[in-house]
Amino acid sequence: MATRRVVFRYPRHLIDAPVVSQIARIYNLEFNILRANITPQSEGLMVLGLEGSAEDLDKALTWVQQQGVGVQPLERDVVRNEERCTHCGACVTICPTEALHKKIATQEVCFDSDKCIACELCVPACPPRAMEVAF
Amino acid sequence: MPKTYQEINEKIKSGQVVVVTAEEMTGIVEEEGAAKAAEQVDVVTTGTFGPMCSSGAFLNFGHSNPRMKVEKAWLNDVPAYAGMAAVDLYIGATEASEHDPLNRDHPGEFRYGGGHVIQELIAGQDVRLRAIAYGTDCYPRKELDTWINITDLNECFLCNPRNAYQNYNVAVNLNADRDIYTYMGVLKSNLGNANYCSAGQLSPLLNDPYYRTIGIGTRIFLGGAPGYVFWPGTQHNPTVARTEKGLPKEGAGTAAVVGDMKQMSPEWIVGVSMYGYGVSLQVGLGAAIPVLDEEMARFTAVKDEDIVAPVVDYSRNYPYNEGQPLGYVNYKDLKSGQITVNGKQIPTGSLSSYPKARAIAQILKEWIEAGQFLLTESVQLLPSADSGLTFKALIERPVEGEVI
Numbered sequence: 001m002a003t004r005r006v007v008f009r010y011p012r013h014l015i016d017a018p019v020v021s022q023i024a025r026i027y028n029l030e031f032n033i034l035r036a037n038i039t040p041q042s043e044g045l046m047v048l049g050l051e052g053s054a055e056d057l058d059k060a061l062t063w064v065q066q067q068g069v070g071v072q073p074l075e076r077d078v079v080r081n082e083e084r085c086t087h088c089g090a091c092v093t094i095c096p097t098e099a100l101h102k103k104i105a106t107q108e109v110c111f112d113s114d115k116c117i118a119c120e121l122c123v124p125a126c127p128p129r130a131m132e133v134a135f
Numbered sequence: 136m137p138k139t140y141q142e143i144n145e146k147i148k149s150g151q152v153v154v155v156t157a158e159e160m161t162g163i164v165e166e167e168g169a170a171k172a173a174e175q176v177d178v179v180t181t182g183t184f185g186p187m188c189s190s191g192a193f194l195n196f197g198h199s200n201p202r203m204k205v206e207k208a209w210l211n212d213v214p215a216y217a218g219m220a221a222v223d224l225y226i227g228a229t230e231a232s233e234h235d236p237l238n239r240d241h242p243g244e245f246r247y248g249g250g251h252v253i254q255e256l257i258a259g260q261d262v263r264l265r266a267i268a269y270g271t272d273c274y275p276r277k278e279l280d281t282w283i284n285i286t287d288l289n290e291c292f293l294c295n296p297r298n299a300y301q302n303y304n305v306a307v308n309l310n311a312d313r314d315i316y317t318y319m320g321v322l323k324s325n326l327g328n329a330n331y332c333s334a335g336q337l338s339p340l341l342n343d344p345y346y347r348t349i350g351i352g353t354r355i356f357l358g359g360a361p362g363y364v365f366w367p368g369t370q371h372n373p374t375v376a377r378t379e380k381g382l383p384k385e386g387a388g389t390a391a392v393v394g395d396m397k398q399m400s401p402e403w404i405v406g407v408s409m410y411g412y413g414v415s416l417q418v419g420l421g422a423a424i425p426v427l428d429e430e431m432a433r434f435t436a437v438k439d440e441d442i443v444a445p446v447v448d449y450s451r452n453y454p455y456n457e458g459q460p461l462g463y464v465n466y467k468d469l470k471s472g473q474i475t476v477n478g479k480q481i482p483t484g485s486l487s488s489y490p491k492a493r494a495i496a497q498i499l500k501e502w503i504e505a506g507q508f509l510l511t512e513s514v515q516l517l518p519s520a521d522s523g524l525t526f527k528a529l530i531e532r533p534v535e536g537e538v539i
């Protein structure tokens with residue numbers, strides 16, 4: 001048995017498609033939805049843990065891509081170095097999932113790691129380099 | 136009755152002073168009116184924290200034996216300017232590391248530079264100094280490679296030619312398909328986002344829009360320690376268009392500031408990397424503004440919704456000095472997370488930290504309440520809107536004939 005963590009990116013028209021339950025059935029996989037996020041304007045994003053035979057996993061991911069869903073392996077986590085973050089706000093429009101967002105009242109920038117899909121877009125875009133890749 | 140600096144300082148010394156932050160002053164003036172607020176409040180504190188590229192530090196590291204007149208120098212591989220005397224250096228915030236790939240692989244990451252060296256010095260970390268020289272009879276040494284630490288330096292002071300911009304552009308990208316990488320951050324194509332860079336209602340020069348109290352000799356908060364304004368900042372441009380309340384509608388006044396790095400803290404001076412642009416320095420700065428009269432009470436009651444900033448396209452208009460702003464937006468809307476430009480709703484990001492600005496205004500307030508920070512009367516105020524001073528563009532005069 002093998003396990004894999006992956007990010008699925010759903011284009012808008014596929015957001016309602018039952019892709020995950022289908023691959024579980026067809027390819028005999030166990031799945032665990034770690035994070036799911038559908039941003040209003042754009043695409044849907046889901047972070048999954050998948051378990052099954054290596055062969056089935058490969059086949060399942062190929063099938064998912066054929067359906068038009070983007071697949072990206074998730075091997076690393078992105079974390080925030082709280083000491084280095086200056087709450088400047090340079091990351092909030094870069095983050096695709098609003099894992100990084102500003103509280104309007106205080107203008108503090110919050111990092112909600114549950115929503116983070118580890119796309120790493122914020123890493124070079126953060127001026128004090130507070131967003132770090134954890135292996 | 137107008138107050139004098141002396142009166143206010145006597146109150147600070149005797150613990151009688153009434154100090155509020157610029158945020159608090161807004162409410163006081165709204166409730167009590169400017170006349171009463173001017174009687175009640177003596178000092179209003181302000182703050183700003185953002186990347187201020189025109190920054191740097193002077194340091195004197197003492198004479199080696201044998202002596203050396205440094206010709207070229209590097210601090211942690213970042214070139215420092217050595218064209219002053221023998222062992223004085225200036226390290227500029229935007230100087231990239233000697234071997235940085237810069238933008239050869241665009242967008243470059245710009246991991247390390249002068250801004251980082253300055254923060255590390257302040258943090259008390261050892262910094263490697265390498266230097267070379269041609270050698271003279273009085274300064275024979277030609278090479279140097281040593282660790283230095285701020286505690287061993289004779290002098291080490293931040294000396295920033297242009298800080299605390301009074302208002303600034305809101306940057307957007309009109310290009311249909313290319314993201315751009317600017318000193319205003321990453322700007323997504325087709326009006327994908329808008330970045331602003333001002334503390335708005337907390338910003339020092341927006342609380343004293345005509346520079347009635349800020350000028351040469353004004354004591355300020357700089358990097359966590361007391362510092363001073365020593366000159367109008369470069370590109371100081373007081374004659375721009377203003378709103379009815381006298382607030383400049385674009386980048387206007389600036390201040391040149393100086394302060395002792397040995398007393399500063401790395402919490403308020405932070406080296407930064409602007410993706411695809413270069414290195415820089417986030418600077419924390421605050422001014423304590425005396426409420427001399429009713430007019431100063433009104434000025435220091437400034438609100439985010441009163442301050443407007445121009446929305447400028449950085450894909451074409453800014454780099455090529457073309458066109459007009461796409462419109463004006465106020466800071467209340469900018470801080471709400473969304474503005475409308477060309478009929479499109481776009482999310483806003485920022486480069487200036489409002490939580491840090493607020494913390495600076497609070498610290499200054501505490502320093503004054505504790506009697507540790509007295510106000511200084513400027514010996515010469517910054518040139519104001521009536522000065523006729525404008526910010527000129529370069530008029531190039533092509534060099535013909537003799538080629539060097």
Ligand code: SF4
Pocket residue numbers: 080084085086087088089090091092100109125126127128129130131
């Ligand atoms: S860009 Fe970096 S420093 Fe600025 S708020 Fe985001 S995480 Fe914090």
Ligand code: SF4
Pocket residue numbers: 078094095096097098099100115116117118119120121122123131
């Ligand atoms: S890696 Fe950064 S940009 Fe990507 S989702 Fe996580 S917080 Fe957002």
